[in-house]
Amino acid sequence: MDFVQLIVSGLANGCVYGLIALGFVLIYKATEAVNFAQGDFMMIGAFVCLGLTNADFMGLNFWLAVPLAMVIMAALGYLFDxxxxxxxxxxxxxxxxxxxxxxxxxxxFAAGTIWSHEPVSLETPFAGQDLRFGGVVLGIDEIAIIVVTVVLTGSLFVFFSKTKLGVAMQAASQNQLAAYYMGIPVKRIQSLVWALSGAVAAVAGILFASKGAIDPSSGLLGIKAFAAAAIGGFGSLPGALVGGLIIGLVEPLSARFAPDGFAGIARIAPYAILLIVLIFRPGGIFSQTQKKKV
Amino acid sequence: MSATAVLRVDNLESYYGPIQAIRGVSLEVREGQLVTVLGANGAGKTTLLKTISGVMDPEKGTVKLEGTEIQGNEPDRIVARGMVHVPEGREIFPLLTVAENIAMGAYTRSDKAAINADEEMVYSYFPILKERMTQAAGTLSGGQQQMLAIGRGLMAKPHIMLLDEPSLGLSPLLTEEIFDIIRRLNTEQHVTMMLVEQNAAVALDVATYGYVMELGRIVMADEAATLAASKDVQEFYLGISQDENQRGQRRWKQRKTWR
Known part of the structure; x- marks a missing residue:
């Protein structure tokens, strides 16, 4: 029973890593640049939502604050590009x-100035509630994280495969020059990808902050997410999620089953896995490479 | 001068950094014409097309599409105005399916019914693409990728189509097949075309009018048939040797009439 709880909480952590990694990969695929501020985007997204909904700040309804935070982060991403x-x-x-x-x-530093450097937690309607199945106790926040991640990736999948804009984003990332020739406004598409990745970062941040406290240096989590993206194969969206889940699961499991005196192994484990993946499959697990025909 | 000029280029000059690639080119493509620009490697043919379609900005000169100046515009606006560029080397979207590639050609359009009709038209000219609709475009053969690039270009419903070296890397048989389709598109669908080619024989065969480009300049311009019959074009572009001397050898330093 203990084990199930461990898995669920690992999956929930993994989902957050996976969503940040997704942001990395989105931008990398579209612009071939790595956005090392992705973790900080996540942190800012959480703080924006927190600023909108927490009673100490604006005190808006949580369900209004979430989409608002996503829009604000999307705008921030677009404007930065x-x-x-x-x-x-x-x-x-x-x-x-x-x-x-x-x-x-x-x-x-902007976040620290506006919202202070102290850890704060996001006030969500489901904070601290548990679900009990027999002997298993699961936090609603953890279930919510998993459900939201599944829904979000599902809608991203539909967006990228079914809508004209989504397919154009894929097209522009696969062959920028050809996209230009076809009249696809590549620059605007790239800004929109930044906006999308900003919105995804906001969701990741909100989920992260809903199950624990957040402070301005939480953005450093991005490094772990970067490892997740590399494990999945930089440039593959499903790979980013899988990479995130692997890291999310490995952390609690290695801490739980590590021999006495080696508890620190949980901190090293994600990077050890990254190393192993890079040695045996340098392109990542889901490497997507296609050689151009001449 | 019965039909109107779809494309008119005047004194176009463009540079790669300090290197002048196009040195004052003027040319005209009239409605329904299939105009070819011949030239060797490095003559500036591709640069000329890129400058016309807005991928590169010219230093001087004007490009008029149906009377409106378009030089320096972003390519997406130029495509929306009715000029599409099928680039050299079949720049397709390798991981998208064939059908998605075709659909991307119509990115600037929103008239659903007409787009569907044009899709059917494209598939009727390239039946192999219909068979491979759900396949990733990167898995197609070279000839099929070239067909896909042309078909995708057609989806923009262009008033004029710029074709950059469609024969590149294709077998003579495939080249013939592709050029046959190009000719049919020109006569049956009335697509005005500007075709840039190194393979002068096939290009002059399908074209109605032709220009010869050398070192960034237009050195000859005439009806395609006249060009094909001209001594210089035969000697330097078609590889038919003219006057052999007494020893039966070609003069290796023939002077061109335009030099």
Whole structure:
């Protein structure tokens, strides 16, 4: 019974990692840049929602605050691409990477200034409630995280495979030049991908903050999510989720079953797995490579 | 000069950094025409097409599409205005299915019924694409990818289609098949086309009018049949040797009339 709880809480953590990793992969696929501020986007998303709904701040209804936070984060992502990155067009990847790292710092300190550096928790309607099945006690927050992640990835899948905009996003990421030739407005599409990844980050942040406290340095979680994305194969959306789930599960399990005196192994485990995956499958588990025919 | 000019280029100049690739090109494509631009490697043919379709911006000169200046516009606006560029080397979307690739060609359009009708039209010209509709486009053969690129271009319902070297990397037999379809699209669907080719023989065969480009300039312009019959084009582009000297060898330093 203990084991089931461990698995569920691992899956819930994994979902959060997976969603942040999804944000990494979305941007990487569309623009070939890695957004190292993705974790901080998540943190800001959580704080924006918290600022809207917590009684200490604006005290809006939680169900109103969530979509609002998503919209605000989407706008932030869009504006960052439109206002900053578009002017970096043609610069090397390194400068874009450094820029996103800098953005992460800015967001971290901005959050600290606005909402203080103390850990705060998001007031959700389902905080602290449990579901009991026989001997198993599951937190509603953990169930909610898993359900929301499944629904979100399902809708993303439908969006990318069925809608014109979604297919155009795929097209622009697979062959930017051809997308230009077909009249797809590539620059606007890239900004929209940033917006999408901002909204996904907001969801990840809200889920993360709903099961524990959040503070401005929570964004550093992004590093673990980065490992998740690399395990899944950078550039594969399902891979990002699977990578997140693997890390989410490995952490509690390795802590639980580690021999005495080796409890710290849980912290190392995600990166050890990353190392093993990179050695045996350098492209990641779900590597998606297609050579161009001449 | 009966039909109106769909495309008119005047004194176009464009650069790659400090290197001038197009040195004052002027040309005209009239409605229903199939115009070809011939030239060797590095003559500037692809650059010319890229400059016309808005992927590159010209330094000087004008590009008029149906009377409106379009130089320097973003490609998506140019496609919406009715000019589509089928790029060199079959730039398809490898992980999308054939049907999705075709659908992306109509990105700038929203008239559902007409789009469906055009899809049927494209599949009637390229039946193999219909068979492979659900397959990832990257798994197609080279010739099929070229067909897909042309079919995808047609989906934009272009007033003029720019074709960049459709024969690249294809067997002579496939080249003939593709050019046959290009000719049929021009005569049956009245698609005005501008075709850039190294393979002068096939290009002059399907074209009505032709330009010869060398080092960024247009050096000859005439009816396709006249060009095909001209001594210089035969010697330098069709590989038919003209005057052999007494020893039965070709003069290896033939002077071109335009130099």
């Amino acid at each position: 439109w206002g900053v990155l578009r002017h970096m067009f043609g610069q090397s990847q390194v400068s874009i990477v450094i820029l996103t790292i800098a953005l992460g710092f800015i967001l971290r």
